[in-house]
Amino acid sequence: MKAFRIYILMILSVYASSLSAQDNKEIDSLIGSANTFLFKNPQKTIDIGKDILKKKNLEPSYKISSYILISNGYSGLNDFQKSIEFALKANELSEQTKDNANQIRTLGLIGNQYIRIEMRDEAWQYLDKADKLSQTVSLPESKKYLIGNINLLKGFLYKRSLDCGYAIKHFNKAIAEFKKNKDNGFAVANLGQAYNQKAYCYLSINKDSAQVSFENGLADARKNGAKSLECNALIGLSEIKHARKDFTTSNETLLSALPLSKETQQIEMESRIYKLLAENFIELNDFENHLKYQKLFDSAQSKFVLEDVKSVNELLKKRNEFKQRIDETEQRKYTIIICALLGVFILSSLILAYFLVRKSKKINKIVSNKIS
Amino acid sequence: MKLILVLFLAFCSLIKAQNSRDAETLFLESKDLLYKKPSESGVIAEFLFKNSSDDDNKLKALFLVTESSLLRGDYNTAIEKLFQCIELSKKSNRPDNEFQINYLLARLCNELGIKLSQLYLIRNEKEIEQNYYEKAIKSYSNSDWNQTIKNLKLFQKQKIKYATELSNFYYALSYANLGKLDSAKYFIKKIEQYPSYYFYAKAKIQSLKTESDKNIDYLEFLKPIDKNVQDIWLKDEIYKLELQKFKLKDREKYREFYQLQTPLQDSLSSVKENARISFLSKINQQQDEVLKSKSEQEKRITYWIATAILLLFVIAYFINRRLNHKQKNHEKATEEAKEREKFIAENKVPESAGKIVIPDKTIGFLLEKLEKFEADEDFLDSDISLNLLAENLNTNTKYLSEIINTYKNKNFHSYINELRINYIINKLKNNPVYLKYKVSHLAEEAGFSSHSLFSTVFKQVTGHSPASFIKIIKSELDESI
Numbered sequence: 100m101k102a103f104r105i106y107i108l109m110i111l112s113v114y115a116s117s118l119s120a121q122d123n124k125e126i127d128s129l130i131g132s133a134n135t136f137l138f139k140n141p142q143k144t145i146d147i148g149k150d151i152l153k154k155k156n157l158e159p160s161y162k163i164s165s166y167i168l169i170s171n172g173y174s175g176l177n178d179f180q181k182s183i184e185f186a187l188k189a190n191e192l193s194e195q196t197k198d199n200a201n202q203i204r205t206l207g208l209i210g211n212q213y214i215r216i217e218m219r220d221e222a223w224q225y226l227d228k229a230d231k232l233s234q235t236v237s238l239p240e241s242k243k244y245l246i247g248n249i250n251l252l253k254g255f256l257y258k259r260s261l262d263c264g265y266a267i268k269h270f271n272k273a274i275a276e277f278k279k280n281k282d283n284g285f286a287v288a289n290l291g292q293a294y295n296q297k298a299y300c301y302l303s304i305n306k307d308s309a310q311v312s313f314e315n316g317l318a319d320a321r322k323n324g325a326k327s328l329e330c331n332a333l334i335g336l337s338e339i340k341h342a343r344k345d346f347t348t349s350n351e352t353l354l355s356a357l358p359l360s361k362e363t364q365q366i367e368m369e370s371r372i373y374k375l376l377a378e379n380f381i382e383l384n385d386f387e388n389h390l391k392y393q394k395l396f397d398s399a400q401s402k403f404v405l406e407d408v409k410s411v412n413e414l415l416k417k418r419n420e421f422k423q424r425i426d427e428t429e430q431r432k433y434t435i436i437i438c439a440l441l442g443v444f445i446l447s448s449l450i451l452a453y454f455l456v457r458k459s460k461k462i463n464k465i466v467s468n469k470i471s
Numbered sequence: 472m473k474l475i476l477v478l479f480l481a482f483c484s485l486i487k488a489q490n491s492r493d494a495e496t497l498f499l500e501s502k503d504l505l506y507k508k509p510s511e512s513g514v515i516a517e518f519l520f521k522n523s524s525d526d527d528n529k530l531k532a533l534f535l536v537t538e539s540s541l542l543r544g545d546y547n548t549a550i551e552k553l554f555q556c557i558e559l560s561k562k563s564n565r566p567d568n569e570f571q572i573n574y575l576l577a578r579l580c581n582e583l584g585i586k587l588s589q590l591y592l593i594r595n596e597k598e599i600e601q602n603y604y605e606k607a608i609k610s611y612s613n614s615d616w617n618q619t620i621k622n623l624k625l626f627q628k629q630k631i632k633y634a635t636e637l638s639n640f641y642y643a644l645s646y647a648n649l650g651k652l653d654s655a656k657y658f659i660k661k662i663e664q665y666p667s668y669y670f671y672a673k674a675k676i677q678s679l680k681t682e683s684d685k686n687i688d689y690l691e692f693l694k695p696i697d698k699n700v701q702d703i704w705l706k707d708e709i710y711k712l713e714l715q716k717f718k719l720k721d722r723e724k725y726r727e728f729y730q731l732q733t734p735l736q737d738s739l740s741s742v743k744e745n746a747r748i749s750f751l752s753k754i755n756q757q758q759d760e761v762l763k764s765k766s767e768q769e770k771r772i773t774y775w776i777a778t779a780i781l782l783l784f785v786i787a788y789f790i791n792r793r794l795n796h797k798q799k800n801h802e803k804a805t806e807e808a809k810e811r812e813k814f815i816a817e818n819k820v821p822e823s824a825g826k827i828v829i830p831d832k833t834i835g836f837l838l839e840k841l842e843k844f845e846a847d848e849d850f851l852d853s854d855i856s857l858n859l860l861a862e863n864l865n866t867n868t869k870y871l872s873e874i875i876n877t878y879k880n881k882n883f884h885s886y887i888n889e890l891r892i893n894y895i896i897n898k899l900k901n902n903p904v905y906l907k908y909k910v911s912h913l914a915e916e917a918g919f920s921s922h923s924l925f926s927t928v929f930k931q932v933t934g935h936s937p938a939s940f941i942k943i944i945k946s947e948l949d950e951s952i
Contacts, residue, residue, distance in 0.1 A: 219752050220756075411751075416588075419591040426592075429766055433766070437776065444776055444780050447780065447783060448783050451787040462801065
């Protein structure tokens with residue numbers, strides 16, 4: 100069983116709509132354009148977000164939206180610390196203004212960032228908070244997909260902890276919530292993801308359920324033109340066919356998935372396709388094709404391993420930088436406190452010593468005068 | 472074999488033969504089995520770990536468990552045990568243990584594709600990098616044969632006892648790949664006691680020989696070990712060797728081995744993926760612990776300094792109090808001395824005083840006034856002085872002084888003091904409440920400015936100190952009752 104890494108990152112919480120009564124068309128259009136830049140030029144998104152923040156008498160809802168935009172921008176630049184920093188700001192403000200939807204959105208955003216740098220304890224903390232909140236408050240139908248996001252992330256975390264039972268429960272919840280918002284682009288995009296993730300969980304437990312889920316995911320991905328998700332679902336389906344010894348159909352599915360993986364530059368999927376093709380062809384006694392795809396697999400796999408190692412190390416580096424910065428701030432804080440306290444100690448001991456010595460000398464002098 | 476081993480271990484635990492010699496024998500056996508039968512070696516080491524009370528022995532056993540898990544591709548156990556090693560080694564802090572930990576960490580990182588620099592806060596990258604054996608393995612996996620040999624030679628110079636067993640294996644394979652078959656053969660002989668590695672190396676060298684020498688089927692060498700190899704890396708290498716051979720000759724056989732290799736690789740990559748996740752979260756936890764203990768230490772320092780400041784002020788307060796006390800005592804003593812001097816001086820009758828003639832009428836008048844002064848108890852006024860009294864009696868100090876000297880036979884101060892003391896004696900005798908009063912209160916009531924002056928005068932007049940006088944009266948009273 101091979102599950103591909105999840106790419107829900109930024110799809111999650113981009114949409115930062117304003118709930119403001121006062122219609123501010125200028126800011127709305129700025130937010131809209133910032134959203135479009137998110138995938139192409141995250142720096143631009145950050146700049147726009149910061150520009151909006153500079154405006155005077157900005158309503159809290161717009162402030163929250165700007166913080167979320169900036170957080171997403173930094174997320175796109177893989178600057179997790181900055182992303183979390185701004186998400187926390189947005190979270191704080193939404194908590195103050197009792198903006199439940201944005202509170203859940205930002206908690207999910209923070210949890211997502213922590214998942215990306217493999218700080219799972221922290222991720223759990225924020226996602227659990229979001230989950231609890233989503234159960235106590237009632238969100239409008241149009242915002243229900245946010246609950247879906249939280250469940251998708253939680254399911255994903257459970258899956259990573261090899262606890263597929265719980266993972267499936269959360270994926271089901273996520274799917275149910277996403278289905279309520281069929282018009283929302285983000286809900287729809289994540290729906291396919293939830294189907295696929297659920298299917299991968301089922302792959303080793305129940306092939307029939309896995310197939311149903313993959314087919315749902317495939318239909319959803321095709322409807323929305325999400326090619327990476329479509330490819331993912333196709334590989335999953337071919338894997339089931341391979342397990343059922345239906346090698347020819349499995350190959351057909353794989354060959355239809357191959358161009359998608361190339362198009363979306365998903366080397367991990369491409370490598371998996373080659374491997375499955377090689378395995379299928381040897382079963383079909385097509386030795387030439389087997390050798391061909393085995394060779395392609397070998398080169399794609401080594402490329403993927405290199406890329407994978409690089410990205411994991413890059414992520415770890417970011418996490419270490421994150422910790423280093425926290426450590427440094429902490430260190431600076433303590434250095435200042437310790438220095439200040441030491442200063443107080445030295446200064447007060449000097450002053451006290453001076454006055455006490457003076458006083459004692461004075462008294463001694465009087466006493467000795469008297470004696471003499 | 473496993474059954475025998477389990478029985479043996481059960482026997483061991485039954486008779487509790489845990490003296491150090493038995494443990495040492497078991498340890499050596501486990502070490503010897505590591506590259507022959509890693510899982511058996513791991514079982515013995517685990518047993519040793521559980522039954523050893525000494526931290527150092529526990530650590531040695533854990534190293535073996537970790538290495539055996541690494542060889543078998545059980546990375547999750549390896550991670551768990553390795554972090555246990557790190558925890559245990561904190562107590563002993565011996566350099567050879569640290570070296571072994573660094574070696575195992577480096578191997579784990581290499582296997583899971585994690586750079587050593589990522590062990591931020593846990594280990595110093597430079598410390599880990601010092602192990603040339605690990606570097607040699609890395610160079611070997613990168614097919615850099617010359618570098619492998621170079622690293623192995625550097626490793627030999629380090630004279631480290633650990634992980635030396637397989638260096639000859641890597642020497643042999645690297646030389647073989649470089650075409651130096653004689654050197655390869657020389658090193659192969661040294662690893663005869665590790666059959667899996669020995670036969671694989673022989674097969675590999677045979678496979679590398681030029682076409683003319685290829686009359687011997689190198690797969691023949693693999694027959695003795697075939698399915699008994701536990702080292703997961705070696706297993707994969709053997710499959711590769713076999714697939715390489717059958718690819719050209721026997722497709723059926725090729726398929727057979729391909730179907731063996733595929734699940735092995737699949738499970739290995741999924742095990743590695745999961746191990747990586749748990750390794751990363753383990754690193755995360757450790758880093759957080761380090762940061763936490765660091766900040767706790769700083770917090771402790773802060774508290775210490777704050778306490779020191781508080782202590783400083785407390786000490787200063789007490790020193791100040793002592794100084795004040797000293798000053799007060801000194802001032803009191805000075806004052807008393809002054810009064811005593813004054814009293815003595817005033818009690819002296821001026822010798823040079825000449826006789827003054829005072830009209831009889833005035834004498835009579837003043838004596839009458841003095842009687843009234845005594846009757847009115849005006850002498851109790853603490854401010855009374857010769858001047859003040861003369862003024863009150865409408866006369867001058869000379870007349871007054873002369874009359875007191877002549878008719879009362881004493882100077883002014885003795886006159887007033889005696890009146891005061893007699894007043895108090897009278898009160899003490901007639902009013903028992905006064906017996907309960909403090910001396911200082913009596914002095915005050917009599918108009919004396921200080922307790923000590925009162926005592927001095929009292930003693931002069933009565934021959935007793937006020938306290939003993941009170942005692943006498945009390946005892947008289949008790950007798951009369």
